[in-house]
Amino acid sequence: MSVRRFMIHSSCIRDGYADIAGDVYGHIVRVLRLGVGALVQLVDETGALYNGTISSITKNRAEIALSLLPAADSGQTTAPRITICQALPKGDRIDLILQKCTELGAHDFCLFGGRRSVAKVREEQRAGKLERWRKITSEAARQCGRSDVPPVSWFPSALDAAADADQQLRLILWEGEREHSLKQTLTGREKPASAVVAIGPEGGFDPLEVEQFIRQGFQPVSLGSRILRTETAGIAILAVMQYMWDGI
Ligand code: SAM
Numbered sequence: 685m686s687v688r689r690f691m692i693h694s695s696c697i698r699d700g701y702a703d704i705a706g707d708v709y710g711h712i713v714r715v716l717r718l719g720v721g722a723l724v725q726l727v728d729e730t731g732a733l734y735n736g737t738i739s740s741i742t743k744n745r746a747e748i749a750l751s752l753l754p755a756a757d758s759g760q761t762t763a764p765r766i767t768i769c770q771a772l773p774k775g776d777r778i779d780l781i782l783q784k785c786t787e788l789g790a791h792d793f794c795l796f797g798g799r800r801s802v803a804k805v806r807e808e809q810r811a812g813k814l815e816r817w818r819k820i821t822s823e824a825a826r827q828c829g830r831s832d833v834p835p836v837s838w839f840p841s842a843l844d845a846a847a848d849a850d851q852q853l854r855l856i857l858w859e860g861e862r863e864h865s866l867k868q869t870l871t872g873r874e875k876p877a878s879a880v881v882a883i884g885p886e887g888g889f890d891p892l893e894v895e896q897f898i899r900q901g902f903q904p905v906s907l908g909s910r911i912l913r914t915e916t917a918g919i920a921i922l923a924v925m926q927y928m929w930d931g932i
Contacts, residue, residue: 687723687735688716689829691822694728697750702726702736704746711826713741724748727831763930764853765791765878768918769845771798771885772805777915779820784915786824786834788922789930793821793836794880796845800887810838842893846882846900853879854902857917859888861906866924869905875929883917 690712696703704712712718720741726734726748736748768790770781782793795817797805805813817836825833839845853876855869882897889897894904907920926932 687725688712688718689725689727689733689831691826691831691833692726692728694730694732697726697728697734700750701739702734702748702750704748705744709744709746712738712746725829726750731831733831762875763789763926764876765851766922766925767792767794767849767851767878767880768922769794769796769849769880769882770918771796771842771883771889771914772801772803773885773914774802777913778803778817780915781918782817782820782836783824784919785922786821786830787828788919789830789926790834790918790922791878792834793817794839794845794848795836796839796842798842798885798887799890799893801885802887803885805838805840814838842882842889843896846897846902849880849900849902851878851880852876854882854897854900855879855921856882856889856894856897856902856904857884857907857921858894858904859884859906859911860891860894861904864903864905866905866907866921869903870924870928879925881918881921883914886914 690708692702692708712724718724718738720738722738724736724738726736734750736750738746739749740747768785770793772778772795814836821836822833839848882902898904907917912920
């Protein structure tokens with residue numbers, strides 16, 4: 685079984701030991717039932733990675749002896765930084781998208797208000813929504829053992845999101861695309877340093893939005909003849925990209 689990795693704050697590390705309490709304690713002791721002697725990895729907010737052995741467990745605290753100095757992060761991949769540029773979908777579909785795409789290695793999320801997005805984010809709701817979305821990516825990152833938490837940003841429109849793109853490879857998943865498949869677009873091309881994928885809401889992209897993305901260097905690609913739900917599209921393309929570029 686691979687060594688489980690937990691995110692902690694560097695303030696809980698002192699004199700070669702980590703003092704673990706709260707959610708991380710609950711996950712280690714109650715959910716995973718790891719006991720004294722179990723090997724774990726800890727990663728702090730600076731990205732420093734430690735190997736350690738659980739040395740003692742009490743009712744609500746665990747002590748971990750950090751057996752080595754910060755280990756070189758062997759989890760570092762050379763996969764491109766992939767941004768999911770997602771039009772806000774209805775209800776809690778965004779929770780699933782943030783969670784699953786975090787598990788699949790999305791580097792960050794740019795969420796935007798699509799012209800056909802049913803869900804709207806008023807200015808006064810923005811901070812609260814961002815906080816909730818960031819909590820989802822943080823929890824998903826912790827669960828899958830990532831040493832980084834994908835940031836989430838918000839843009840009021842497709843135009844704003846498209847204008848912000850600076851990734852090397854820019855794709856827009858367009859249900860109206862008939863010429864270029866994902867396979868044709870990705871096969872044979874160099875692994876990019878970074879990529880961004882724009883995905884429409886349930887109602888799809890408005891032609892004007894497709895234009896706006898194309899003007900910012902996004903290539904329209906098709907995911908085939910079946911129409912995927914908006915929450916399926918990002919998961920599908922991330923899995924393909926990680927298969928191609930991260931050797932999963
Ligand atoms: N309202 C659209 C329709 O009925 O044609 C469907 C939109 S789909 C539910 C939501 C988004 O997922 C699309 O805007 C697109 O970004 C992506 N998507 C779904 N299926 C796709 C496909 N076969 N090819 C390219 N993109 C697709």
